[in-house]
Amino acid sequence: MKAILPGSAADTDKPVVLGEAAEPEPAADEAVVAVEAYSVNRGETFQLDGGLERRWAGWRPGKDVAGTVIRAAADGTGPAAGTRVVAHPPAYGWAERVAVPTASLAELPDSLDAVTAAALPLAGITALRLLRAAGPLAGRRVLLTGASGGVGHYLTELAAASGAEITAVTATAERGARLLPLGAVELITSVDEAQGPYDVVFESVGGASLPAALAQLASGGQLVWFGQASREPVALNFFDFFKGPNQARITHFDYTTSDTTYGQDLTALVRLVAAGRLHPEIGSVRDWSRTADIITDLRGRNIRGNAVLTVG
Known part of the structure; x- marks a missing residue:
């Protein structure tokens, strides 16, 4: 074949x-x-x-x-x-x-x-499992980096439907244009433009983006690290982190680890798309x-x- x-x-x-x-x-x-x-x-x-x-x-x-x-x-x-x-x-x-x-x-x-x-499949399943990793999002402020990719689009719409207030970070305003109709409340082109604090950060860029996003967390906030699209390694200074948000935490994320099967999550995604609730x-x-x-x-x-x- x-x-x-x-x-x-x-x-x-x-x-x-x-x-x-x-x-x-x-x-x-x-x-x-x-x-x-x-x-x-x-x-x-x-x-x-x-x-x-x-x-x-x-x-x-x-x-x-x-x-x-x-x-x-x-x-x-x-x-x-x-x-x-x-x-x-x-x-x-x-x-x-x-x-x-x-x-x-x-x-x-x-x-x-x-x-x-x-x-x-991969983008949708990842978005669903990221939401579960973050826990309930209703009424919480969320910062999403690398938001213009497939995962970012799904995550924005699903998180907004869960009641989150989402700030989406994309390389250009054009790349992120569709995220506002999907539920993002704000679109910015650099983490430096973000107006924290945020309860949850979904970080997928790596390099300088992660420590900058980490500094935007509220006390007790959570950063879910799910990618390194920049291909640049992350350098974290312990003392900067220590002096940053009190009791903030970084969560390891692996989309392949879940209590649900891929088939179960795909069934949920298909149902959402068919009902006009995911685009x-x-x-x-x-x-x-x-x-x-x-x-x-x-x-x-x-x-x-x-x-x-x-x-x-």
Whole structure:
């Protein structure tokens, strides 16, 4: 079958190539999905350029897919063949077909197309789990950095619906324009412009952004660190932190750790989108032959929201 394969990490013009891969060999609890669309995430671009370890031999990218089940799981779990689904496999999703654990997929209603659904998994699941990590947000002031990406759009809308007062930080006002209609009360282009204190900070940029955001916390506030999009390491001065907000805390966040399955969270996201309560921001839709171009644009931070490729 055709699939997107990793290119050379040294060749920035060809981070991936369209080639041939073996057909998926599903485990008993896995369904085979014919992929109609998939989303590209910044974390996958980091893996492709060597910034993150690929973790296993034979790795191919692809964690966000939507399509149709063509082979139901042998153990009887999950949907029947012919069911439209959105799924979050561990990898291999940038291909014509992929095997997915049935606990990592959700059925799609007729009202939800594959392109929209493909933008949901990693970014949407991350946003849901960030909200749980922060606890109740009603009436609380929230600062969100790196807000113009896929996670930021979902997190803004979900947190606003929970009653939070959100200040969104984006590189430019243009990149963050849609966040105000989604519920943000304020849009700024630098953490230095923020008018704290904030009860919760969601920090995804790293570098100088994190200590600047940390200083904006209220006493007893919480910073949830969920990314380092700048690719710049964070330097924290103990004495600055010690003299900062009293009893402030930094929370480690790993979206893969949860009491819920990916499938359960995808089902919740699908329900919210179908009900008109969550609105995916899709910044680009292209044929999958243009995957390398999308990766280049993501690396250059030229796409707002999610980038989706269609297979066919």
